Amino acid sequence: MSLSISFSGKTAALAAALVFVFGCATPGKLEVTSQGTSSSLATPSLTADRALSNERLSFISIFPLENLSGSAAPLKEIRESLIQDLKNKGFRVLDEKLLEEFMARQRVRYVGGIDGANAQALGEETGVGAVLITSLELYDEKYPPKIALTARLVSADDSPVILWMDSIGLSGDDSPGLLELGLIEDPKELLAKAPESLFGSLKPTLSQIQDEGVAARQRRKFRPKYFFHSPVMDPEEKYVVAVLPFFNWSDRKYANEIMALHFVRELSKLRNFRVLELGVIRQELLKFRIIMDDGISLDQANVILASLDANLAFTGKVIDYQDAQGPEGTPVVDFSLFVIGKKGLEVMWASKSYNKGSDGVFFYDWGRVRTANAMASEMVRTVSAMMGSEFRKGKK
Amino acid sequence: MKLRLSLLTAVFLSLMACAAPTRYHDANMDFGGIQTVAVIPFQNLTSQKDAGERVRDVFMNMLLASGGVYVLPPGEVARGISRAQLAEPSAPSVEEAQKLGNVLTVDAVITGVLREYGEVRSGTAASNVISLSLKMIETKTGKVVWAASSTKGGISTTDRLFGGGGQPMNDITEEAVSELIHQLFR
Numbered sequence: 001m002s003l004s005i006s007f008s009g010k011t012a013a014l015a016a017a018l019v020f021v022f023g024c025a026t027p028g029k030l031e032v033t034s035q036g037t038s039s040s041l042a043t044p045s046l047t048a049d050r051a052l053s054n055e056r057l058s059f060i061s062i063f064p065l066e067n068l069s070g071s072a073a074p075l076k077e078i079r080e081s082l083i084q085d086l087k088n089k090g091f092r093v094l095d096e097k098l099l100e101e102f103m104a105r106q107r108v109r110y111v112g113g114i115d116g117a118n119a120q121a122l123g124e125e126t127g128v129g130a131v132l133i134t135s136l137e138l139y140d141e142k143y144p145p146k147i148a149l150t151a152r153l154v155s156a157d158d159s160p161v162i163l164w165m166d167s168i169g170l171s172g173d174d175s176p177g178l179l180e181l182g183l184i185e186d187p188k189e190l191l192a193k194a195p196e197s198l199f200g201s202l203k204p205t206l207s208q209i210q211d212e213g214v215a216a217r218q219r220r221k222f223r224p225k226y227f228f229h230s231p232v233m234d235p236e237e238k239y240v241v242a243v244l245p246f247f248n249w250s251d252r253k254y255a256n257e258i259m260a261l262h263f264v265r266e267l268s269k270l271r272n273f274r275v276l277e278l279g280v281i282r283q284e285l286l287k288f289r290i291i292m293d294d295g296i297s298l299d300q301a302n303v304i305l306a307s308l309d310a311n312l313a314f315t316g317k318v319i320d321y322q323d324a325q326g327p328e329g330t331p332v333v334d335f336s337l338f339v340i341g342k343k344g345l346e347v348m349w350a351s352k353s354y355n356k357g358s359d360g361v362f363f364y365d366w367g368r369v370r371t372a373n374a375m376a377s378e379m380v381r382t383v384s385a386m387m388g389s390e391f392r393k394g395k396k
Numbered sequence: 397m398k399l400r401l402s403l404l405t406a407v408f409l410s411l412m413a414c415a416a417p418t419r420y421h422d423a424n425m426d427f428g429g430i431q432t433v434a435v436i437p438f439q440n441l442t443s444q445k446d447a448g449e450r451v452r453d454v455f456m457n458m459l460l461a462s463g464g465v466y467v468l469p470p471g472e473v474a475r476g477i478s479r480a481q482l483a484e485p486s487a488p489s490v491e492e493a494q495k496l497g498n499v500l501t502v503d504a505v506i507t508g509v510l511r512e513y514g515e516v517r518s519g520t521a522a523s524n525v526i527s528l529s530l531k532m533i534e535t536k537t538g539k540v541v542w543a544a545s546s547t548k549g550g551i552s553t554t555d556r557l558f559g560g561g562g563q564p565m566n567d568i569t570e571e572a573v574s575e576l577i578h579q580l581f582r
Contacts (some may be wrong), residue, residue, distance in 0.1 A: 208546055225570065228463040249446050249453075291479065294437075295471030315471070334566070335451050338469050347469055350458040354566050 008377060055057070056129035057163075060153065061094040061102075061122060062086070066112040066135040070253035078191065079321075082134060082151075085195035089202070094128050096258035102126060112257065113279025123156030129165055130155050133279075137258050137373050144172030144327055145187035147194050148373035150261045153202070158389050161276045165265045168197045169373030220384040221360040223286040224337075227351035229387070232344065240310040241267055241275045244285075244296055246335070247317045252372075255321035259335055264375050265316055276308055286309055295338065298345045307343045312348065313340045320354070323372045330357040331372040333379060338389075349387055353379045419544035419579050425534065427541075427581075433532070434473045435498065438508035439486040446503045447513040448486070450516070451528060454566075455508070455573050464571045464581050467546070468500060473486040476500040497535020504541070505533045518551050523562025527548040532580070543580045546572040561566035 006022060036188035049257035061084055065075045072110040076253035083093050087327070102108070106121055114131055130153045150167035154160045170193060184190050189262035243263045248256035260278065268275045284307050290300050292315075301313045341348040355378075369375040435456050440448030453470075460467040468476075477485045480496045486507065488496060493505050512527035529545035549568035562568075 003537070017547055078447075116480060228457070228460040279401070292471055294474035295469055297471045297475035298469070299475065317449075317453055317470075319453065334455055340469060347460065347467070350457055350460045352461075353455060 004255075011265075014312040033046060041320065045058060045316055053305055056127075059091060059092040059128050060086070060130045060132055061095070061099055061126060061128045061156070062132045063111045063114075063134065063220075066133070066255040068112075068137050068258055068317070069139045071139070073136055074191075078147075078149075078194070081191060082132075082195050082198075084148070085199055086132070086202075089199060094126055098126055110279070110282070113155055113277060113282055114156075115161055115277075115279045115283035118279070119154065119277075120158040123198065126156075128156050135258075135261060137167075137261075138323055138371065140323070141187040142326075144370075146171045146323065146371055147187075147188045147190055149194060149198055150258075150265065150373075151198055152170065152264070153171045154277050154279075160280060162264070162268055162275060162277055164200060164202055166201055167261070167265060167373060167377060169322075169377065169386075170194060171370035174370055206334060216351050219382065222353070222355055222378040223386065224351035224353040224379075224383055226384075228347070228349065229385070230341070230346060230348045232346065233341070233348055237272070237311070238271050239312050240308070241273050241312045241314060242281050242304060242308050242310040243275065244304070244313050244315040245280065245292070246315060247292075247295065249317055249319050250321045250334075252315055252318075252321040252323075255288065255318040258373075259316070259318045259376065260319065262380040263337075263384070264344070265348070266377075266380045270384060270388050273292060276310060281308065290389050294368035296340065298340070301340045301344070302345055305340075311342045313342075314338075315340070323371055323375070324357060326369060331369060332356050333372055333376045333380075335376075337383060351383055353383060355379055418546070419542070420542065421582075422539065422541040425506060425541040430465060430532075432468065433501045433504045433506055434468045434500050434502045435470075435508075436473060436475060436477065436488065436496070437486050438510050438528075440510050440513075442510055442513040444514050447509050450509075450572070451510050451513065451526070451569055452508065454577075455506075456539070457532075458570070458573050458577055462577055462581070464577075467520060468502060472500065481516050488533075490533075494531045495533055495539045499504045502535060505535055507531045507533065512547070513569075518556065521555045522550045523549055523551045523555050524565045524568055525562075526565070526568050528572050528576065530576055544576050544578060545554070546579075548572040548575070567570045 062079065065079050067073060067075060083391060087093060102122060102125055106118055108118055111133070113133060114136060117130065122128060132151055132153050134151040136149055136364065139225040140145055148167070148169040153163045153166035155163055170190055172190055175182045243260050246256035246259045264275050264278060267273045284304055288303055288307065290304060292300065295311060295314050305313055314337065316335055316337040318335045319378055321334040322331045324331045336352045337350065339349035340346070355375055357375055361368045369378070425505045435452060438448035455472065456467050460466065476496055476499045479499045480492065482488050482492050482495055482496065488507065505534065508528060508530045511527050512525050514524065514527045515522055524547055525547070525549040527545070528545065531540050532542040533539065534541045548571045549562055551562070555562060
């Protein structure tokens with residue numbers, strides 16, 4: 001009797017252990033945070049709320065491209081090549097007709113972002129787990145051909161979260177190589193290269209996405225020329241960030257929107273920052289009819305931060321955003337950034353950055369940056385990383 | 397003797413011209429009491445569109461980065477200008493400066509005039525130049541407590557002799573603004 005009790009006790013313990021192990025290893029579950037896959041750094045509440053299945057995440061919708069290039073571009077061809085590459089990677093893509101019907105039904109005209117209502121409707125009506133939002137920053141067929149794309153994967157639910165984001169800026173003369181054998185003269189060849197470069201870090205399981213944190217690579221020459229950081233920032237705090245529209249003082253059309261995308265991408269990589277989806281912010285700005293004359297006022301910042309439940313508002317001015325003209329040209333990027341905190345409604349960070357593609361180039365074009373996208377990416381990455389490290393310095 | 401005297405006078409006059417004072421500091425003003433300032437849009441006397449805003453952007457960021465005073469963000473300044481209903485935002489009257497100070501709760505307002513910005517040419521030589529003057533108005537009294545100007549860049553003798561395009565616009569703007577901030581805190 002005692003043996004049988006002991007045996008059944010062991011069996012029960014074994015069964016419990018098995019159930020526990022299986023419970024831990026339930027296939028098809030993936031914890032996704034705003035910064036990518038879960039890790040020890042993930043916010044527990046976020047991982048619980050945003051637990052999505054692999055199967056659902058691998059079924060995505062691809063919005064039509066947002067054209068920020070300021071010129072005509074083969075948007076359909078580019079989108080087709082993106083779809084094909086994602087299919088090759090194992091994603092299931094929502095049928096074109098179903099997407100068109102959804103967009104007509106919900107009257108979706110803005111394709112540069114998605115708000116909560118539309119994201120939820122998209123998820124419920126079509127069954128997709130996420131939507132890919134792509135912006136074309138540059139398309140130039142003249143020699144050397146150039147293309148710059150930014151894409152982000154946003155969850156299709158009532159509070160959309162950026163699951164993955166990346167961008168590329170390619171130029172035909174990026175890697176001329178020995179005897180210029182590496183030059184790309186055909187824009188189609190460059191276009192074919194773009195999706196692979198863009199989606200290099202994107203997998204259906206999102207298992208490759210890493211939280212880069214503030215350890216992001218910094219290059220000294222791309223540091224802001226001068227900056228201010230408020231000592232009242234709490235390095236322990238998790239910040240919810242709203243990237244508001246930038247002001248465009250440059251001659252380049254849409255430079256402000258492009259700069260906002262750069263900031264969303266780079267800030268998403270910081271461990272203590274959760275960046276809100278641009279479509280959600282846009283919807284709130286429209287709801288409160290906020291019109292900014294020369295930047296956001298403190299009252300407006302208060303309203304928008306409270307409604308979005310965010311701590312920091314990023315805004316600024318784009319002074320120059322020029323791409324290289326011709327093979328000898330050099331890109332120029334010049335911007336200033338103001339970060340307003342909810343606590344005390346004060347400026348938490350201000351900086352001014354400007355660079356040319358030829359900065360720090362002394363021998364044989366070594367280190368030359370060919371596109372404004374690539375340079376702005378470096379500059380914004382450096383500002384963002386400094387912000388992270390500055391917060392940590394403040395802690396000490 | 398006459399020749400020596402006239403030569404000496406000429407040298408003295410030229411030295412005096414070089415050392416002409418370009419700043420004013422109110423001797424009775426306690427600058428330590430100024431903690432928050434609003435930089436209002438600069439008057440742009442150049443032919444280059446948006447040059448005033450470009451220089452103002454640099455000045456605001458450098459002043460904030462200096463840590464000497466807190467600078468209100470430009471959007472808040474725009475709201476203040478709108479609320480105070482300034483007739484000419486870049487050149488406020490004493491009453492307007494005081495009104496703006498009350499609306500924005502700032503200790504001082506900084507105004508500026510951009511006189512030159514961009515490329516200048518002389519023969520075959522070309523170079524960038526900037527000429528900027530600033531004024532600080534205390535909002536409590538409406539008095540100008542500090543004024544200074546700075547000119548940087550231009551065509552040097554080397555440029556005339558050997559050519560060359562001078563320094564980039566951003567660099568000389570930074571130099572001029574840095575000099576003005578240095579004068580403010582001196």
